[in-house]
Structures are given as C-alpha cells and as structure tokens.
Amino acid sequence: MIAAAAGWKCRFRVAVLRASQPLEPNMKFNVRVALLAIAAVLGVFICAAADDKPTPANPVHLQQGWTTDTADRWHFISQGTALVPYEWFLALEQPGQPPGQTELIRAPANLQRLGFLTEPVSATNPDGLGVGLYSTPVDIQDGRHACWKGKWLGLGCAGCHTGQVSYRGQQIRIEGGPSHIDIDTFVEQLVGSITDVLTDRQGAKQRFLARVKASPADLSTGLPCFGEVLQAADKFNQIVGANSGDTANGAGRLDAHGAGLNQLLAGPFRLMSDKTDIGETRNYAHLTAPVRYPALWDTPRFSWVLYNGSIRQPLTRSLVEALGVLAPIKHDATMITPDVTHGIQMENVVWGQRALMDLRSPRWPESILGAPDQKQVARGGLVYASACADCHDAAPAVAPPGACDEIQIPLVDLDKIGTDPEQATTFNSRKIALSKIGGPDSMSNYKAAEALTGIIADQWIAKSKGNAAAAAEINCGRPNRYRGPLAYRARPLNGIWAMAPYLHNGSVPSLYDLLVLPGQRPKTFYVGNWEFDPAKVGYQMSSRTPGAFLFDTSVRGNSNAGHIYGTDLSEDDRRALIEYLKTL
Numbered sequence: 001m002i003a004a005a006a007g008w009k010c011r012f013r014v015a016v017l018r019a020s021q022p023l024e025p026n027m028k029f030n031v032r033v034a035l036l037a038i039a040a041v042l043g044v045f046i047c048a049a050a051d052d053k054p055t056p057a058n059p060v061h062l063q064q065g066w067t068t069d070t071a072d073r074w075h076f077i078s079q080g081t082a083l084v085p086y087e088w089f090l091a092l093e094q095p096g097q098p099p100g101q102t103e104l105i106r107a108p109a110n111l112q113r114l115g116f117l118t119e120p121v122s123a124t125n126p127d128g129l130g131v132g133l134y135s136t137p138v139d140i141q142d143g144r145h146a147c148w149k150g151k152w153l154g155l156g157c158a159g160c161h162t163g164q165v166s167y168r169g170q171q172i173r174i175e176g177g178p179s180h181i182d183i184d185t186f187v188e189q190l191v192g193s194i195t196d197v198l199t200d201r202q203g204a205k206q207r208f209l210a211r212v213k214a215s216p217a218d219l220s221t222g223l224p225c226f227g228e229v230l231q232a233a234d235k236f237n238q239i240v241g242a243n244s245g246d247t248a249n250g251a252g253r254l255d256a257h258g259a260g261l262n263q264l265l266a267g268p269f270r271l272m273s274d275k276t277d278i279g280e281t282r283n284y285a286h287l288t289a290p291v292r293y294p295a296l297w298d299t300p301r302f303s304w305v306l307y308n309g310s311i312r313q314p315l316t317r318s319l320v321e322a323l324g325v326l327a328p329i330k331h332d333a334t335m336i337t338p339d340v341t342h343g344i345q346m347e348n349v350v351w352g353q354r355a356l357m358d359l360r361s362p363r364w365p366e367s368i369l370g371a372p373d374q375k376q377v378a379r380g381g382l383v384y385a386s387a388c389a390d391c392h393d394a395a396p397a398v399a400p401p402g403a404c405d406e407i408q409i410p411l412v413d414l415d416k417i418g419t420d421p422e423q424a425t426t427f428n429s430r431k432i433a434l435s436k437i438g439g440p441d442s443m444s445n446y447k448a449a450e451a452l453t454g455i456i457a458d459q460w461i462a463k464s465k466g467n468a469a470a471a472a473e474i475n476c477g478r479p480n481r482y483r484g485p486l487a488y489r490a491r492p493l494n495g496i497w498a499m500a501p502y503l504h505n506g507s508v509p510s511l512y513d514l515l516v517l518p519g520q521r522p523k524t525f526y527v528g529n530w531e532f533d534p535a536k537v538g539y540q541m542s543s544r545t546p547g548a549f550l551f552d553t554s555v556r557g558n559s560n561a562g563h564i565y566g567t568d569l570s571e572d573d574r575r576a577l578i579e580y581l582k583t584l
Helices: 068-075 086-091 108-113 143-147 183-199 201-211 216-240 256-266 314-324 346-356 374-387 422-429 445-461 465-475 571-582
Strands: 009-012 037-039 133-138 150-155 162-167 170-175 411-413 487-489 524-527 549-552
Touching (some): 068 346, 183 216, 256 445, 314 346, 314 465, 445 465
Antiparallel strands (some): 133 150
C-alpha cells in the first residue's frame, strides 16, 4: 500500500533519542530508530451509513460506499507491517514522565494526542487501540524481527488515511481522509520506552516485567536482542548524521518515500547474523520532503498515483508501502531473485485495494456544517469554470462497484505550478546501490522499487489461479511501472472540503488561504486540531491544542508558494467559489 496518492504511506525516520542511562558503562545511548515509516497510499478506508441523529459522543459516519463491517475490518486489518512486539507495546509506559507517573503509551488520551482516532474494544480491536493499530504474526529471522517470534504491533493504512472533523462538539468521520497522526512522536515514545526498560530507568524494567503478558524465557532473549538493534542503529546514525538535516514531519505528514528507502535499502540490515553489517550507508538520505497524507477515494481509478504521478499499478504500489512501514523482509541477495522472503499479508493487501475501489468521496454534511448558499454556489460554478477547470475535474463520474474505468490525472510541471519542489525532485534524482546484495552499484531508486515489488507480486500470483484473478481485478490491466516526473498531479476536487491542509506538503491551512496570493498566506500555523471552520473550509489552526505541531513555511520542504490560480479573484468571487467547492 504505498502511499496511494502521496508518498509511501507513513514515514520511517532513523530517530535520535537520548536515554538518561547508558546501556553499557561509559556508553552514551543516542538513537533514533526507524521503527516505522508509513507512506501513504493504498487506502484502507471506511464508510458507514449516515447517522440521522448525530450525538457528540459518537462520530457521524457519512455515506461513502462502504458497509459498517467493511469499515470496521479495515480499521484494524494487518498488511504485515511490524514495529515492536505487540505484548511489549501493551505494557510500555510513556517515556519521560515525572517520578510516580506510569501512564501507558496505549492510553487513549496519549494516542489521541498523537493524532490517533481511538475506538472501543471490539472483536477486531480487542485491546481498544487507535484506528490503524493491530497485531500481526512474525516469524522471520532477520534484523529486528529476529528478536521476537509471535505477535508484533502493526500500523495499517487506516491510521494515516482516516480523517475526522469536529464542529461544536459533533464529530464527523471521513473514511479515506487525511489523519493527524504524528509518526515521529509515536516512534520516539516506542524507542524511548524500550530504552527505559533496557536501562531500568526509575524502575521501568520491573514494572514492565510485572505487566507484560509474555514468557520470561522469551523476554530474557528478546530484550537484549532489541538492545543490540538499538546499538547498531546508533552506530548507523553516527556514520550518516541521522536527522541533522531532516525536515520534521509533525502531525499529519511524512516523508514516506525517503523514509521508506532509508528503512528498506539503507539499514541496519542483517544485525543478528552479521553484527559487523549495519547496512548500506550510501543509500541513506536526509528527509526533506514531508507530504500530507492524501485522500484515497477514487485513487484505484487514477491513471498514476502519488503526488508526482509516479506509480502505475495498484498492487505493486501497495507492496512498496507495506515494505516502507516495516513489513518484514529478508535483507540479502534473495531480494533481487524470485525467492524473496517477506512478511507482507498479501491476501489482506489485495482485499483492501479491492475494498478501496468502492470508497466514495464524502458529501458536505449540511445538517451539521450548514447548507451552502445556493446563489453563491451558482456564481461559484462559473468562477470554477474560469479559474480551476483547466487543470481539475470537478468530480469524476461514479463508477459501478469494481469497475475498471480509468481517470486520467493531469500533471503540471514544477516551473508552472510553483509549489515546493522537494517531493518531486528527490523522487526523481535519488540513486541507490545494490552491489552489496548482488545488484548494480548505482540504480534509480524508483526502478529498484519497481523491480522488487514486481518480483513479490509475481511470486504470489504464480501460486494459484485465484491469486492471479484477484490481482487482475484490482490492477485493471495496468502494468508495474514507476517513473519520476518533475511535476505534480491535479486530482479531481470531489471531497476537497475534507482534505485540509492543502497543497501536497500541507503548507496552506484552508481553501480560503489557498485562494489568496502566497505572500498573504499564513507563514506559521498549528496542525493537529480537529475543530473545523466551515467558512474558510479548513481546521482551526491559529491556536495550539494538545499534541499540535507548529508548521513553519520557511523550513526546507515546507514552502507555501505557488498554485496562484484563483488568487486574483475579488472577495465576492472567492467566497462564491468556496461555496461551490463545498458541493463537490
């Protein structure tokens, strides 16, 4: 599930965390392990029937083409990604708490601060976790995954691609919409808490051992093994200068493409079998191109996906995303042969992509946010035809369930669109070395991804006629092809009201701000607040809320320049256009 429209689902960042005590005498532990990466794409999303009597206690679920059962399954389905042992996660405390405080990472209030949408205990969510979090089995003896045989914590597509709007106490669920998850802080909490256990900071180890539901014998080998993983990551960071030149993701964003490559092709690699091999440092690159999580409705019909229109086939795009968010894979020469060993849950990935074919864009909920002014809508339609229609379709025709029709997505060159170029340019230019596993010494990153995902897809398809038929149903004849255009796509604007913040990097907080000249757009604003502004069409981003991230447009990769279309409108035409966009 590679970021089906943006970058690869959620990002891996080789992180840096300072523990107050060393793992060994006289050794300072400074590590930021990329336990997670998510990217953006596939789409695991949901939709339930609209609730006629909304109440503040329960989100309204808009009609988006999915049944409640489909939505519930997708919230917690495993694609095979594996971050940390699952039983450990359930017992880990939030790091850095004052003495005497022992709140868990899994506590609903903490997950909500991190941007997760928490759900009650159910058959698909037995531990009452946030949307997108699940347990998945792992039995692959490679790297960190060699440390624990059994259940691991996974992060699925729904975590990054399930949005929510809050207005005057009423919540509205947006299935397939962008979330506010802060991946960096989540990873830092996981790494920090495990470090506290390994160093027994303020008695953390004894509390963990008393709380965790796992075999003492397994823990006696698993914990030291994980300590070696963190030490290897520390050595890797020292070599590459990890994070020193990175642009922070913050809430609702990730550099999925860059982080996924760092995880998959940089390292650490075979930590358990060869402790001198910490990976391929030549393949590491600093992360400077965070993108907002994209909306996923209609993406299975797009001719090309990701913000730069770079991936053609639905199945292999999904496989890239799964690998980017730590689906286990054996890092050796088999990666470039027909015998790749991996832990991707292929049937679930295919099922999810098929379900996404039925997801529809959300309609503006008039009963909650107010009905658009119809006179303004009529005027705004004319403004749209003049200012927007040359690039954006208003809305594609609704396809029958499972239909294979294709939506051609226009691309606009970087010099014409004028928006921040980092995502497209880094995707286009990055080279990687595969000589360590028997491949070429220099290769385009996206062609390497094309080759690896093609092998994995072909392996699965060859196993049965049923697999071949399922792959054909979701691929709709599209070949496995990756490219790196220096351009950004112009997707249809149905559901645009539910996609804030705007531009590919999330640098503009509302539709109103997008329709003024770049110099008049907010230079800084907070991201992470679910409270909606129906007049400007965006979230309330002027004040800080718990877990909020301060977005600074002066930072590399964060520019809010470009896309000057519609910025010369009169105030009346601007307001009319916004009313029209609410109806798409």
